[in-house]
Amino acid sequence: MQKLGIIGGIGPEATMNYYSAIIKQYQERIGNDKELPRITIESINMYHMFRLLDAQQYDKVADYVGAAANNLL
Numbered sequence: 001m002q003k004l005g006i007i008g009g010i011g012p013e014a015t016m017n018y019y020s021a022i023i024k025q026y027q028e029r030i031g032n033d034k035e036l037p038r039i040t041i042e043s044i045n046m047y048h049m050f051r052l053l054d055a056q057q058y059d060k061v062a063d064y065v066g067a068a069a070n071n072l073l
Helices: 012-030 046-054 058-070
Strands: 003-008 038-043
Touching: 003 012, 003 058, 012 038, 046 058
Parallel strands: 003 038
Antiparallel strands: none
16 A cells, blocks of 8 residues: 655644545545545644745745655655
8 A cells, every 4th residue: 555645734634534535534434434545744834834935025924835845755
């Protein structure tokens, strides 16, 4: 089984919802509710990102989110 990676933390509640939905759909797809997918969540600090956005530092936002994505590799 391959591993899935998601960027979370932008909204912790949403991250929990994504995680639960991924597990549910995976279990439905394989027909077994006793198996779990391999998932990595790279959590980012939404408040840091909001500060960058408020300062219109879009290049730094892209670098920040891009670094999180690279950590999933």
